Amino acid sequence: xxxxxxxxxxDAPPARVFSFVTEAEGLLQWxxxxxxxxxxxxxxxxxxxxxxxxxxxxxxGETIMSxxxxxxxxxxxxxxxxxxxxxxxxxMPSTVRFELVPDGAGTKLTVIQSGISEDMVMMGxxxxxxxxxxxxEKALAG
Amino acid sequence: xxxxxxxxxxxxxARFAIVERLLREGELAAGDLAQPAIxxxxxxxxxKVLREAGIVRQRVDAQRRLYAVRxxxxxxxxxxxxxxxxxxxxxxxxxxxxxxxGKR
Numbered sequence: 606x607x608x609x610x611x612x613x614x615x616d617a618p619p620a621r622v623f624s625f626v627t628e629a630e631g632l633l634q635w636x637x638x639x640x641x642x643x644x645x646x647x648x649x650x651x652x653x654x655x656x657x658x659x660x661x662x663x664x665x666g667e668t669i670m671s672x673x674x675x676x677x678x679x680x681x682x683x684x685x686x687x688x689x690x691x692x693x694x695x696x697m698p699s700t701v702r703f704e705l706v707p708d709g710a711g712t713k714l715t716v717i718q719s720g721i722s723e724d725m726v727m728m729g730x731x732x733x734x735x736x737x738x739x740x741x742e743k744a745l746a747g
Numbered sequence: 748x749x750x751x752x753x754x755x756x757x758x759x760x761a762r763f764a765i766v767e768r769l770l771r772e773g774e775l776a777a778g779d780l781a782q783p784a785i786x787x788x789x790x791x792x793x794x795k796v797l798r799e800a801g802i803v804r805q806r807v808d809a810q811r812r813l814y815a816v817r818x819x820x821x822x823x824x825x826x827x828x829x830x831x832x833x834x835x836x837x838x839x840x841x842x843x844x845x846x847x848x849g850k851r
Contacts, residue, residue: 611835615846635841
């Protein structure tokens, strides 16, 4: 199992960023990729228990994101299970943790997604698979 | 092609090694892909799993079985695996915009 880790500085205090990672109104402003439309949702991550968000893409495909909020430590951290199912396929489970630390006048938010199955990691995240794809594309074109 | 069976097929180190070599070197004979720690029956099982998952194709040339990666399988995998990183990268950009918007 491996993890994906990204961090970013925001010019807003931790309490404000925390509301954007726990409340539906805030989450919908950044969890809905351009071109997709949110449908069914249960997005109060400020309390323990299940959450769910269904996203529809223009082609008619559906992505179901769901899980459980495992722990909350306002305004420092929240951890949830994060399962994603595309187009009726079985969900791919993982765990997502958001960590917030004061950073100057703002906040550093770290997203840690772990428990991603090893096969996905081998292909996308740690082994230079995109480069392999580039080579394959070239080979195909040549 | 079922992407989940693709992942299941690639989830074994020996099979992943086969696919990596095929991507690097192109079409290869079964004999060239032999791995010291793996018996011939085990290898043919791995080839069968990869074939059934649609990841490799096999053709026979005289006495040799030749294997190559099917490009459509690789494309499907590529689209799939980029999504988590893209989701969070794009998401953090949108979060930054949302936080700035609220402040004005």
